[in-house]
Amino acid sequence: MAQTKIWPVTDHLARCVRYVMNPDKTQGGRLVSGVNLFIPFCDWQSPTSQMRKTKERFGKPGGRLAYHLEQSFKEGEVTPELAHKIGVELARELFGGRYEVVVATHVDKVHIHNHILLNSVSFADGKKFHQPNSFYENHIRKVSDALCQKYGLSIIKEAEPSRYESYPAQHHREPQASPTVHSAMYEDIDRAVGAARDMEGFYHILTEMGYRVKRDTAHPAIAPEGHGFFRLYKFKRGYTEEDIRRRIEEKSKAHAPSKVYGAWNNxxxxxxxxxxxxxxxxxxxxxxxxxxxxxxxxxxxxxxxxxxxxxxxxxxxxxxxxxxxxxxxxxxxxxxxxxxxxxxxxxxxxxxxxxxxxxxxxxxxxxxxxxxxxxxxxxxxxxxxxxxxxxxxxxxxxxxxxxxxxxxxxxxxxxxxxxxxxxxxxxxxxxxxxxxxxxxxx
Known part of the structure; x- marks a missing residue:
């Protein structure tokens, strides 16, 4: 049985690599491997330097520096060598074609666990690793469970549904118990769609409403007054950029555009x-x-x-x-x-x-x-x-x-x-x- 979790590293890349490759936790460095990296014995500075050079080559030295994936096994169910083998195969399956990865197996606790440190910038094309909400369930957990079954280990059964709702569920359910940032933005989008004739007009109306609009990125985003940016592709059905474009196109041209705000007749x-x-x-x-x-x-x-x-x-x-x-x-x-x-x-x-x-x-x-x-x-x-x-x-x-x-x-x-x-x-x-x-x- 293996439990997995992943989180971003935003500072101190060298410190993180040094912690992962700690010889006191990895049987003197014997349980450390590199995927698309050359790692000398117990030398944490070399993989750190290689990751930094990749970032500098593509001009992306800041932001999220790496991603830290941890894979923990049930006590007494796996040997250090097998755990390390599973960790290397997991890293190659998930990231082997594009990213530099350090895999280290720690045996300093009663439960053996793998630390997989992923460089956020791809050595192949310079694109940063993107982790959508579905990546964990659809990739990391499924591949980890498949490897555990391959080597005869148990897997975690589906957990009972939690009585606590996730963030998207809270803000996308209908109807809303009280106004939220998302419900207010959806109302504004409805007004803008009703008054716009095309996407340019839609974004112009949002700007007049006090929104900041960012369209020069891979995913357009809007920011209401006093808040940060929200990417449109993460909105619920009917409010993504593709759905908004479709709604505007389907709107009858003969239909008079509705008023953006207010109940004034003239x-x-x-x-x-x-x-x-x-x-x-x-x-x-x-x-x-x-x-x-x-x-x-x-x-x-x-x-x-x-x-x-x-x-x-x-x-x-x-x-x-x-x-x-x-x-x-x-x-x-x-x-x-x-x-x-x-x-x-x-x-x-x-x-x-x-x-x-x-x-x-x-x-x-x-x-x-x-x-x-x-x-x-x-x-x-x-x-x-x-x-x-x-x-x-x-x-x-x-x-x-x-x-x-x-x-x-x-x-x-x-x-x-x-x-x-x-x-x-x-x-x-x-x-x-x-x-x-x-x-x-x-």
Whole structure:
């Protein structure tokens, strides 16, 4: 039985080679072999130099330097020589035609295991090794199991399905429990496909939405505002580049392109909402108290939700709009209790803790009395009192949670509000300058 796993090496290639070829772990270097490499006895510097020369020859010295594959055998099931033979055959089967590989068998632990170190750059054509999600299941594990069966070793049976979902399963399932980066990008792609006439127009619309587009690589990728790049070929069915091109081609040419964002019937209506929103942000709520900040942020998210936002909202703002009810409750709490500073918030939290402690103490005494020998009428009366106390303490717990969330996220709320306020002022200044320029021309 052999267990396998693989991970990338991003730094210290020489240190990794030296660890793999450690003579104290490989019977003095006897259990070390090279595939497409010349390895002198116990000399870890030579294979390191050969790998580096391959990288320099093709101009790819950085990034992922190597891949480290480990193959572990069941205790007492295999000899060091057989384990090393299986490791060499595994390396030749998987990488022998294109990559330089160091194979070393470690016997310093109760379970014998192979270390297979793969140079990330091919000596044949200079292409870097690419490990898609399916490579492990379809290649590494299958070849390893086949070699174990060939030499009479046991193999691992199919594991029971995990109750935890993988990352793609979480973000590609339908429907989504709450907005995610992937679900928001899929909505944006749908809008762009509905408005585009070809792929050039599709990428141009994504750029207007605030996306960064990278098309000069082997796999096109897009990056929403505030996030890194996502490769289109990894998206679910219907959202890869080939599927997007097919959807655009199948779309009827006579069909009028849909609007990218918003519910405006014409440019005049959009301009009306833009001016109202911008002037509100630029002129109203200038005080920077905690209460005003949350009122301001609630208005911002409500505008995103109602599509009266003057520009295309970022994914983060759309995800925050899903939490609007919580922010509204927090804003109402701050306004009702007139909480303007962090000190006011801390004082209110202490008051809540005292009230909760007092009510819980009364409940504890009543529950203690229930355990005594009392009549049924008295028992029913005590239960009603306990229920009444629970009704009183429940909203206090909710308010305490809201206060804790305010303390945790007040910095993020303030930063988002400031950023949008500055952007609104800049838009208002540009609009005034444009109007002034038109008047001067007239």
């Amino acid at each position: 440019q005049k209506e959009f301009h009306f909402y833009q001016v109202r929103f911008t002037r509100y942000f630029a002129r109203r709520l200038t005080m920077r108290s905690l209460r005003a900040t949350y009122l301001h942020y609630r208005y911002l998210l409500r505008s995103v939700q109602r599509q009266t936002y003057p520009r295309y909202p970022s994914i983060d703002l759309r995800k925050e709009a899903a939490k609007l009810n919580r922010y509204s409750a927090q804003a109402r709490l701050l306004a009702r209790e007139k909480i303007d500073t962090q000190e006011d918030l801390q004082s209110f939290q202490k008051l809540l803790d005292e009230k909760i402690h007092t009510l819980n103490k009364k409940k504890w005494y009543l529950k203690r009395t229930l355990k005594k020998d009392i009549t049924d009428e008295e028992r029913q009366a005590l239960k009603k009192q306990i229920e009444e106390l629970e009704k009183q303490v429940r909203p206090l717990y909710r308010e305490r949670f809201l206060c804790a969330d305010i303390r945790k996220r007040s910095g993020v709320v303030d930063a988002e509000t400031r950023r949008e306020k500055v952007a609104a002022r800049e838009r208002l200044a540009q609009e005034r300058g444009h109007t002034w320029t038109q008047r001067q021309k007239q």
